[in-house]
Amino acid sequence: MPEPVRSVAGGQSEASIDQVNIWMRSQPWWAAIKGNASNLNDAQKRQILQAAQQNGVQVDEGDIEVDKAGNFNPKGHKLRNTLIVAGIAAATIATMGAAGAFAGAAGAGSAAAGAGGAGAAAAGTGALASTAIGTGAIGGIAGGTGLAAGVGAGTAAGVGAAGAGLSTAATIGTGAKLAAMASSPLASTLFSTATNIYGAHQQAGMARDAMSAQVSAANHAADLQAAAADNALAYQKEQAEYDRASAEATRRGNYDQWGAQRERLGTLGAMLGLPAPRIPDYVPISGPSGASGAPNAPMPDLSGAQAAFNTLFPGETLTPQMVKAKEAELVAAGFTLRPNAKGTVGKVQYKDGPIIDIIQGADSGVNKKQWLLPTAAAAPRAGTIGEIARAQPFQMATQAPMTQALQMPMGGYRPRTLEDYARST
16 A cells, blocks of 8 residues: 655644654654754754655645754744644544543432432433443443443443442543643643653664674674684794795705715815815704794793703713713603714704704814803794805705716825826826
């Protein structure tokens, strides 16, 4: 069924304007705009006017305005609190009065109760024949015991209360008086207050629902963002560990090839009477725990590890052979042997901590026990391949060439220089 066309214009009766006001006050948008305000400002009045027009109300803006209570009113008229409910009640009560619904009186004394009821029945006139006591659906009630009700055709009920002391002059007023009561300032104030309370309740409920929806949406978005951040962090950690392992494998391969090359050159130097080249120990990249990571990383507390090591090796002298002999005990205590390229064990690592130099002069024969930790400035760190290549004289991992063993000349001849050796071959 299509919506009826609603309009307010100059010259319309107050009843027709009130019908539009009754409908408008029942709309959620009206309650949301008005809120708890008793006197609307110009901006709120304009909002109500625009909202009504958007919802199909035709407004003659030349003769009609929105008053401070939020109702349509002819321009120049005084402010009126809309009597929507009061107006409806007044019309209903007036109709009931015209039908004789409230005509009748209460009798005094128990003996006059029945007669009072009958008199009320005779006085009442109207069109409510189907509800007459004694006819239709309601059976008759016997009088004389304190309550008597007499009914005429189409009358309202007259009730006599036996012994209640009600005067026969106490008569409920006519429909016209009740209509006047309904349109009184008190009724207007009561209706306006009730309407404001209802509107405020509706507005508070809508605000509460909106706030709950916003909080739920914000929490859900935060959960999704946190999950995404956790996944990204896990991926970054995994990628960093892969890069560290790849860099470590490359560095170790470069070191091994460089060490092998230095050893081959050392063999040639030994034939020429030169001292063996010193090959520095390999220093691996620190693990993911970062115990020996960045240059400024704090050194872990290894006092417990040093005490356990001193228990295994008391005294001041320590050789690589002694360390190798107790490898099982060292591993059980959390140590890992870190031999150099020649296989000499002069350093160990405690768990994932830094490399510890435990023998002073392990290659030269000094063999003095020590507990030397890398300094913060010299601590290794993970870097790019370019940084590693510049920091260490390593070569990129390539296939080592197959070199024929050097054939020394026989006859006891010993070359004195490389040039002499080259000329002799």
